[in-house]
Amino acid sequence: MFEVPPIGRVESPLTDPASAPKQGDEGAPEAWLIFEAHVAAGLRDIEPGAELLLITWLDRADRDVLTVHPRGDHTRPPTGVFSTRSPDRPNPLGLHRITVRSVEGLRLRVADLEAVNGTPIIDVKPVLPTQAER
Amino acid sequence: MFEVPPIGRVESPLTDPASAPKQGDEGAPEAWLIFEAHVAAGLRDIEPGAELLLITWLDRADRDVLTVHPRGDHTRPPTGVFSTRSPDRPNPLGLHRITVRSVEGLRLRVADLEAVNGTPIIDVKPVLPTQAER
Numbered sequence: 001m002f003e004v005p006p007i008g009r010v011e012s013p014l015t016d017p018a019s020a021p022k023q024g025d026e027g028a029p030e031a032w033l034i035f036e037a038h039v040a041a042g043l044r045d046i047e048p049g050a051e052l053l054l055i056t057w058l059d060r061a062d063r064d065v066l067t068v069h070p071r072g073d074h075t076r077p078p079t080g081v082f083s084t085r086s087p088d089r090p091n092p093l094g095l096h097r098i099t100v101r102s103v104e105g106l107r108l109r110v111a112d113l114e115a116v117n118g119t120p121i122i123d124v125k126p127v128l129p130t131q132a133e134r
Numbered sequence: 135m136f137e138v139p140p141i142g143r144v145e146s147p148l149t150d151p152a153s154a155p156k157q158g159d160e161g162a163p164e165a166w167l168i169f170e171a172h173v174a175a176g177l178r179d180i181e182p183g184a185e186l187l188l189i190t191w192l193d194r195a196d197r198d199v200l201t202v203h204p205r206g207d208h209t210r211p212p213t214g215v216f217s218t219r220s221p222d223r224p225n226p227l228g229l230h231r232i233t234v235r236s237v238e239g240l241r242l243r244v245a246d247l248e249a250v251n252g253t254p255i256i257d258v259k260p261v262l263p264t265q266a267e268r
Contacts, residue, residue, distance in 0.1 A: 002191050002254075004136045004225050023262065039224055041200035045217040052216075055189075055227055057136050066175035082186075082258040083179040090173055091138050091257045093189055093227075120136075123225045124216040128157065 006057065006120035008035035008106075014116045017060055022071055023085070024096055024112035033108040033121060040106060043124075050100040051127040054113065057120040061092030094119065097127065140191065140254035142169035142240075148250045151194055156205055157219070158230055158246035167242040167255060174240060180258075184234040189257040190249050195226030228253065231261065 012031035014020045021028045033054070035043060046052070065088035067078040081089040098110040146165035148154045155162045167188070169177060180186070199222035201212040215223040232244040 002138045002140075002193075002256075004138050006136075007224050039200060039216075042215045042223065044201075044214040046214065050217070053229065055225075055229075059136075066173060067178075080178040080180065081176045082173075083184070083260055085259055085262065089176065089257065090141055091189075093257045095187065095189075095229075095259060122136075123223065123227045125219055125229060126217055128219065 004057070004122060006036075006122065007039045008033055008121035010056065010113065010115045010117060010119040010121065012113065012115065012117045014114065017087070017116050020116055021114040024098060024114045026114070028112050028114040030101065030109060030111055031113040031115070033110055035106045035108075035121070037106060043106070043108075046100060046103060046108065048100055048102050052098050052100060053125045053127060054096040054098050054110075054121065055123040055125070056094035056096065056115050057122050058087040058092040058094045059120055061087040061089065063088075063090055063092060065089065093122065138191070138256060140170075140256065141173045142167055142255035144190065144247065144249045144251060144253040144255065146247065146249065146251045148248065151221070151250050154250055155248040158232060158248045160248070162246050162248040164235065164243060164245055165247045165249070167244055169240045169242075169255070171240060177240070177242075180234060180237060180242065182234055182236050185261040186232050186234060187259045187261060188230040188232050188244075188247065188255065189259070190228035190230065191254040191256050192221040192226040192228045193254060195221040195223065197222075197224055197226060199223065227256065
């Protein structure tokens with residue numbers, strides 16, 4: 001069992017998971033990522049235009065669910081959660097590809113994030129460059 | 135603080151993080167993912183050929199590190215960990231793109247995984263299809 005403290009939170013106009021876009025490229029508004037002061041040094045090389053993978057903890061998810069109807073569509077057959085992006089799953093990590101619009105200290109303004117307001121942030125990684133650019 | 139139990143483990147010929155490839159497409163051997171019996175229903179739609187994102191817990195990482203020399207190269211300037219794929223970071227999640235070669239119940243044989251033997255598995259997600267295919 002690992003202990004995972006949030007390193008920040010999402011600040012977004014989206015508040016209702018049911019009406020939020022299912023993926024960030026399906027019409028998500030701009031949002032802010034607000035980080036804890038103690039991780040500031042880890043953020044210092046993030047610049048506007050950066051393409052990042054944001055990992056969140058989907059704290060409203062049901063961790064006992066192992067099969068779902070994909071995208072909540074009951075005409076689709078029940079599917080194992082590890083073949084879907086359902087938030088309901090044993091360890092409800094959200095994985096979001098985002099673009100940084102601006103940086104203001106511990107606050108990053110980002111595009112294409114479908115996570116709702118208050119969602120805890122667990123980690124941030126760069127989208128991998130090509131092998132030659134690593 | 136969230137509590138995250140592993141849902142499985144990596145079984146790999148790689149045992150030494152220092153000599154393992156830094157990314158799965160840099161010469162990683164085949165490996166097995168061995169899942170806990172209680173998540174079996176979540177795996178049932180994973181088939182050979184599936185492209186997955188595996189999320190692991192890098193249990194040998196140093197969680198107090200906020201800046202690193204990218205790829206351990208000391209000629210490169212110290213960089214904030216959230217702009218790198220360093221395993222050392224506050225919440226040491228590993229993100230690995232893998233291809234399933236075969237499925238044997240709770241065991242998946244996979245290609246392109248650089249995680250070392252025994253690495254705990256936290257979550258598995260499909261690589262997102264194009265919007266039209268969702």
